[in-house]
Amino acid sequence: MFRSQIAEVFYNRLSADGSVANSCGTWVELEQNPNKTLAEIGSQTAIEVMKEIGIDVSRQKAWPITPDLVSDAEKVVVMVEEETWPDYLKNNSKVVRWEVENPKLGDLDTCRRVRQQIYDLVSELLLQ
Numbered sequence: 001m002f003r004s005q006i007a008e009v010f011y012n013r014l015s016a017d018g019s020v021a022n023s024c025g026t027w028v029e030l031e032q033n034p035n036k037t038l039a040e041i042g043s044q045t046a047i048e049v050m051k052e053i054g055i056d057v058s059r060q061k062a063w064p065i066t067p068d069l070v071s072d073a074e075k076v077v078v079m080v081e082e083e084t085w086p087d088y089l090k091n092n093s094k095v096v097r098w099e100v101e102n103p104k105l106g107d108l109d110t111c112r113r114v115r116q117q118i119y120d121l122v123s124e125l126l127l128q
Contacts, residue, residue, distance in 0.1 A: 002043060002045070002046040002103055002104065002111070002114070003079045003080075003100055003102065003103075003114065004023040004024065004025060004079060005023045005038060005046065005057055005060040005062075006046065006057070006114075006115055006118050007021065007023065007077065007079070007118050007121070007122055008021045008022060008023035008060070009050070009055055009057055009060065010118060010119050010122040010123075011122050011125070011126070013055075014122060014123060014126055015126060016126075022063070022069070023060065023061075023062075023063065024063045024064060024065035024066075024069060025062055025063070025064065025065060025080070026064075026065055026080050026084050026086060026089075036061065036062055037058060037059050037060060037061055037062075038057055038058055038059070038060050038061075038062075039058040039059070041062060045103070045106075045108065045111050046111070048108070048111075049108060049111040049112055049115050050115070052112075053115075065086070065089075067086075067088045070088055070089065070092065070094065073094060075094055075096060076089065076092065076094045076095045077095075077096050077097075077125070078095055078096070078097050078098070079097075079098045079099075079100045079102075080102075081102070082097070098118075098121050100114060100117055100121070101113075101114055101117075
């Protein structure tokens with residue numbers, strides 16, 4: 001867990017129009033992590049790299065993505081590898097794919113680079 005939770009935090013902090021982002025994952029249920037926080041899952045690198053910029057993400061939760069959530073959303077940004085997408089995301093006009101490296105096994109410098117990339121992508125999205 002890292003990318004979607006970071007994007008959610010950045011979006012909700014930067015959004016000036018009251019719109020809200022929610023982080024979900026395609027693997028959350030597979031790994032038995034639904035509704036657990038980043039701290040509970042042990043995502044210390046994500047917590048540390050965000051703490052460096054003054055943001056506490058330790059209580060960010062892992063929620064599973066569902067067809068109903070996709071149906072209710074205006075836009076769905078996906079950063080997970082396409083081979084793991086559920087069928088309801090494939091060929092969906094609401095889906096936007098961001099090519100963001102999965103820093104799961106990366107060092108702090110990798111996580112910092114990914115954090116900055118996500119920040120830049122969120123900022124760009126909010127300008128649209």
